Amino acid sequence: MFLVVGTVNDPTTFPPPSKSHGSHHWSFERLLSAGLVPLTAAAFVSSGSPTPLIDGLLGLSLIVHSHIGFDALLVDYVHKRKFPKLGPLLSWTLRATTLAVGVGVYQFNTNDVGLTELIRRVWTA
Numbered sequence: 001m002f003l004v005v006g007t008v009n010d011p012t013t014f015p016p017p018s019k020s021h022g023s024h025h026w027s028f029e030r031l032l033s034a035g036l037v038p039l040t041a042a043a044f045v046s047s048g049s050p051t052p053l054i055d056g057l058l059g060l061s062l063i064v065h066s067h068i069g070f071d072a073l074l075v076d077y078v079h080k081r082k083f084p085k086l087g088p089l090l091s092w093t094l095r096a097t098t099l100a101v102g103v104g105v106y107q108f109n110t111n112d113v114g115l116t117e118l119i120r121r122v123w124t125a
Contacts, residue, residue, distance in 0.1 A: 012081065032065055043116040044123070055114040059105040067098045 039058045046054060071094060080087035109115060 029068055032061060032068070036061055036065060040119075043119045046116060051116050052109065052114065054116055055109040058115050059109055060102075063098060063102050063105060066101075067094065070094050 036058075039054065039061055042054050043051075043058055071091070074087065074090050074094060078087045078090055080091075105115070108118075113121070
């Protein structure tokens with residue numbers, strides 16, 4: 001059952017305007033997305049030798065990039081004003097999943113072959 005506070009004619013609340021806040025987010029997201037291209041290329045070029053720095057940077061960048069994308073999806077389609085219980089539940093589920101994936105990628109990079117070797121093996125399979 002939905003719990004709607006106010007009426008349909010009430011305006012939604014917005015945070016106070018800040019010129020720099022949105023631009024920092026936008027710039028960070030674009031730099032991260034653009035940075036994934038050379039990191040992935042570096043993983044292809046350096047295959048054959050262990051590269052823990054590239055493994056770590058690639059793993060962290062992919063996790064943050066995916067988290068930002070899924071968070072944007074939740075903010076756009078499962079807003080907590082319309083879904084007061086499901087919205088926060090999915091947001092916390094995303095946070096927990098991101099943490100679990102981070103631990104898994106760390107374990108994979110430190111105790112197994114690492115992301116660059118995985119890319120090389122998948123590419124040559």
